[in-house]
Each structure stands twice: as structure tokens, then as C-alpha cells.
Amino acid sequence: MTNSIETLVAKWAEPDGIPFKGELITDDNCLCAQGQALHFIGGWDFERLRNVEQGEADKVTAELLGISRAHAVLLRQVNDDQPGAPSVVLTDPAKVLGDQAHIILAFWRHLDRMTPGQWAAAWDAAVDAAWDAAVDAAWDAARAAAWAAARAAAWDAAWAAAWDAAWDAAWASNEIQGATIMRERGQPFYFLPLFGFADPEAVLAAENDQ
Secondary structure, three states, X not given: OOHHHHHHHHHHOOOOOOOOOOOOEOOOOOEOHHHHHHHHHOOOOHHHHHOOOHXXXXXXXXXXXXXXXXHHHHHHHHHHHOOXXXXXXXXXXXXXXXXXXXXXXXXXXXXXXXXXXXXXXXXHHOOHHHHHHHHHHHHHHHHHOOOOHHHHHHHHHHHHOOOOOHHHXXXXXXXXXXXXXXXXXXXXXXXXXXXXXXXXXXXXXXXXXX
């Protein structure tokens, strides 16, 4: 865990340190989780926080904390939707993403490294005739595994970055979450191969080769 994350988590543990929910900064300067990261770690003043686009806030928060853009989006989503402080997103992401969290986070880091050409290739590789059935399989497997949070974070991050294959990245995240169930059902991975991975384990192997 980086020093920046440790600083935020320590602040959130203070009685008055729980982040605000629903917007980056309020009229009376209360800050959400990302707002606190940008202000206390990044040194942003309140005026800058009031004028930044959300996609840029996601990107810079990720850079400051040493996490992926999708992980930064997840931090925002959990902060806005759950009671209390979102510390667990950074300290124990498996509690939000399930037992495949380490692979999901590696996949999200891979998305950040992809070039525009690679994103275009992922988009072009999708076969429309198979897409709907693959979506159903990925969603059903992730839901059966009781872990569906990854799809929204991955889509939001990829969409904000204007990546054409945003939905493909989102559903690939669900395939990772529900991989065990998909294998039990004999369902092949469809979205992960669009990004060059035959299966979730290949994601970790590729990251280890970086």
C-alpha cells in the first residue's frame, strides 16, 4: 500500500474524516473520497476541484494513489453508494470485488496500458452475433458468484476515456469474477480474448512479464 493510500485511510479513520458522498466538493468545501485525494495528496485547491471534469478527477486520483483508473472509479462508486468510509476499496478490495479481485485489478491495470490501436482492435474483434449471448453468460456468472461491482467501474472508466470497447472491458471484468461458474457450466470466455487473454490466469501471467 502506497504512502498516499495510507494517508487517506488514516484520515478516514478520524471522527470527522469520513468523505462526503455524491459530489467531488460541496458549497461549504466538504470533500468526497476522490476530492480528499486530490486536495490532500495532490494539492488541488477548492476552485480547481469545482471546475474539473469527473473523468479527469478519476485519472488524476488513480495516478496519485498508484491504482488503475477503473479502481479509482470503484472508489468513487463505493464512496457514494455505501455508508461510512470507502477504505476497504483500497485496503481489501476482495470485499468489494470478490475472490478474483487480484486478477480484476491486474486486468484494469492492463486497460490503462493499452494503446488506442489495441482498443480499436478489441472493438473490431467483437462478433455481433455472439455478443448478446456472451453478455448474458458473463452477467449471470458474476451475479451467481455474488460479485457484480466490477462491471460498472470498468465501463465508467473506459467510457470516460473514450475507449470504443468500454462495454467489452466491463463484461470481461465480469467474466473474471464469474470464471469458476462459467467453467462449471462449460461456457467459454468471450470478452477476455478480445483483450488478448485466453483466460483470467493469462492476465496475471502477462502482468508478471511486464
